[in-house]
Amino acid sequence: MSSVKDWMPTQEERKEATRTAILDVAEVMFGDWGYEDTSTDAVAAKADVAKGSVYKHFPTKRDLFAAVHEMARGELLCL
DSSP states (O other), X not given: OOOGGGTSXXXXXXXXXHHHHHHHHHHHHHHXXXXXXXXXXXXXXXXXXXXXXXXXXXXXXXXXXXXXXXXXXXXXXXX
């Protein structure tokens, strides 16, 4: 019989899932609204995470934008 621990995500998996959700939402918002009109508050709300989670992963909006840029760049290089 499997235990609860067998299917529960680890802390590292939860952390990566949060980071991925933030990046995915930010990519769309930066693309649709631009840098100036995208707030970290709006990204947090849309990603359904606490604002502190955004800042934990990306201390500034510029850091978030740079991470989105790197992610998009990596996706383009794989084409």
